[in-house]
Amino acid sequence: MSSTARDRIFARLHAARTTVSPYVPRGGSWQAPMLDKDQRIELLKKRMETVRSEVHVVPEAEWPAKLLEVLKAREPQTMAYGHDAWFGGTLRSKVKGKGLPKLVPYGENVEAFRDELFGIDVGITSTLGGIAENGTLIVWPTPQEPRLLSLVPTVHIALLKADTIYSTLAEAMREMRWAENMPTNALLISGPSKTADIEMTLAFGVHGPKEVIVLVLD
Template structure:
């Protein structure tokens, strides 16, 4: 049935070409501004803070201490992460002891991990880059760092290397060669989960993270 539906649909679509002129107006006139590195960091921070993300710009070596401080303030009891992520070893060596959450690597398939995952306080992920134009993180989950790390825990912490912040989405797509190697799931994340469905009143954390904390590493 489906294949005949397909044939009939395509027959109509092809026929439509004979009745309508193929004129199409020209596009390609708009581009968001290109910025230098300092401007990119500044704009990304500003844009992300506008939608209530917490952004800290700091030297790369300092992120574990900053993370520990943030976790302590939140009294987080569990933290999930990708065991083989680039920061996994550092995380294991620095985030431990009194007042630190239990580290729970996302090491199994979601079917086995799901119930535990839905109870975890914090998820931490790497990012492939950022976009200054609209205050966005580029997150391509991998076998090492699965998709739900950035969605299910109450707080999402993202590590962003300052060198990987692009000016615009178009630039990021071009430079990262999205068209040639789209992953299973490419995500652009621009803040904590939010809604304004009741009386247009903005509220955060309706389904996903209530907080997004971005550590920009210089």
């Protein structure tokens, strides 16, 4: 049945073509401004903070110390991460001791890990980049760092390398060659989960993370 529905739909669509002359669009005239590196960091930080993300710009070598500070301020019990993420080893060596969470690698398929994951306090992930124009992180989940790390735990911590921040979404798509490389799932994330469905009153953490903390590694 489905294929005949398809045939009938396409027959109508093709017939419609003959009665309506094609529209030749203009366009391609708008683009957000291109920025230098400091401006990109500054704008991304400003934009993300507007939607209640916490953004810390730190020298690259100092991110583990900043992470520990962020964690100690919250005292989470558990933190999920990708065992083979580029920072996995650093986490294993630094995140131990009083006031620091137990590290839980996302090492199984979700079917086995789901129930545990829904109880985890922090998920930490890398990012592929950021976009200054709209204040978002570019996250392409991988086998090493699955999708739900940035969604299910109560807090999402993201590591962003400053030199991967683009000025605009269009630039990121072009430079990263999205069209040739679309992954299973590509995400832009601007902050914690939020809603204004009750009386237009903004509230955070409705389904996903209640906090998004970004460490920008400069």
